Amino acid sequence: METLRLYDFLPSGNGYKIRLLLTQMGMPFERIEINILKGETRTPEFLSKNPNGKIPVLEVASGKYLAESNAILVYLSEYTEFLPYDRFLRAQVLQWLFFEQYSHEPFIATSRFLTSILGKAKEYHVEIEQKRELGYAALKVMENHLISRTFFVNERYTIADIALFAYTHVADEGGFNLAKFPAIQAWIERVKAQPSYISITQDKSANITI
């Protein structure tokens, strides 16, 4: 295999993180659409790539698979401008990546999934309501951090920004109102102004069907 191959689902913010970084790094990749709504992450073939049954999965070499969007971000960005070399700064980036997966994604991304991807906001209104407070708590932590900063770590655009941007900029699709978070809004505009930015459903890969 000569090109990186990404197993992905186009509406997914976790998949978008990888698409955005690869595009901004100028790295060519093949993209294979896995429709999670049709159970395509539950087939024996997919589970042999990621036993945890989730996209994105990056095939970094023939038969070598890597799962977990934020682990893939670190893998791809090492020794590039998207990840600081300094040990403490790099640890701060990791801190935000774990914050995103533990305190942000389970509330904000999941609300968007139920509301705008599944389209079942009414059916899941109890679950969505439970996620509201914790999602806003995560946004508040981000807002307070960004009030005095341009980006999350070291005043530079890094994979910490990519990871947090993925679901924050579409938080409205999960029913979150960003009106009270002006620092987040300004940061969203700064991310969108980065070179080679692509939107969440924009796809510049070589799509293939296998």
Add this chain to the structure above:
Amino acid sequence: METLRLYDFLPSGNGYKIRLLLTQMGMPFERIEINILKGETRTPEFLSKNPNGKIPVLEVASGKYLAESNAILVYLSEYTEFLPYDRFLRAQVLQWLFFEQYSHEPFIATSRFLTSILGKAKEYHVEIEQKRELGYAALKVMENHLISRTFFVNERYTIADIALFAYTHVADEGGFNLAKFPAIQAWIERVKAQPSYISITQDKSANITI
């Protein structure tokens, strides 16, 4: 400041990860007990260290704070035997760290917290029941991986094992039965046999009160 300072809560598995690694690395550290049950992670003073209001927090130098247990593990273990140097192996360790925080901890650790730390299993039986299936799904992924392996990555004891061990070996305190997971049980014994192993409430630090 000359010694690393850990803001910690002794029953916490996330805090234990750091205590265990530091002890096994032979690094001296001070430990400051923060009683999360008494709201001590919600004081303005603690929030100035971690705005997300969670332990553990490591003060790596005077006024330089690092949060998120798994980010701290990576920070401490870089260039040591506990984290592989090879880029893909290191990414596999990260993959398991993110798996632990997203697919394991929110179900297994939280069930233990409600049951054995808060002691409110009856009051929270609905929440605990909801976490049961996803917790067992995570254990199944681990069991299948460990059937043919001694440790999670590269047949070596790494921070991936430390991160997953912290809450797995006390999963029974959250109502999970490990009887059907013989590979996990054998791995637990291998981790306990590692040099300088300490148990979850064992504390070899210099405890201080500030």
